[in-house]
Each structure stands twice: as structure tokens, then as C-alpha cells.
Amino acid sequence: MVRRVRKIADWILGLTLIAAGVVGGFVPILQGWVLVLAGLAILSSHSRLAHAAYERLKSFGRGVRETIARRREKRADDAGGDGAE
Secondary structure (H helix, E strand, O other): OHHHHHHHHHHHHHHHHHHHHHHHOOOOOOOHHHHHHHHHHHHOOOOHHHHHHHHHHHHHHHHHHHHHHHHHHHHHHHOOOOOOO
16 A cells, blocks of 8 residues: 555655756746756656656767866867966
């Protein structure tokens, strides 16, 4: 019984966060992508589709983070990071 209540609560919370994230994509105050990611994280233990979407977004985020790190390194190298003027 407790598992069933937990599963229902997870679905309600996950779907609510995803809905708030979609709305947050149009409202400048909310960070919609954070809410969608949180909703998918909650639902990923109950749904294969949510798990696949969550993993895909995580790998996309890692790629973005790596791209930003490479650009920062390149910018530091181009600026002549040796400190001599």
C-alpha cells in the first residue's frame, strides 16, 4: 500500500514539475528547464520513456559543459595567459 501511494505521489509531483517547467519556458521569472529536468528525474524510476529523456538531457548538458570549458581554455590561451606585457 505504501509503495502504491509513493508511486502515485511521484507521478503527481513529476508531472506537476514538468507542467510548471513548460509554463516556465514562457514566463521569464521561472527557469523552465530546471523544473522539467527535476520532473523527469522523479519520473525516471517509474517510466522508461522518462528515463530515456532524462538520460538524453543529461548527456546533452555534459556536452554543453565540455564545449564551454574548451572555449574558455581557448580564450585563455588566445589572451596570452603568461601575464607578460
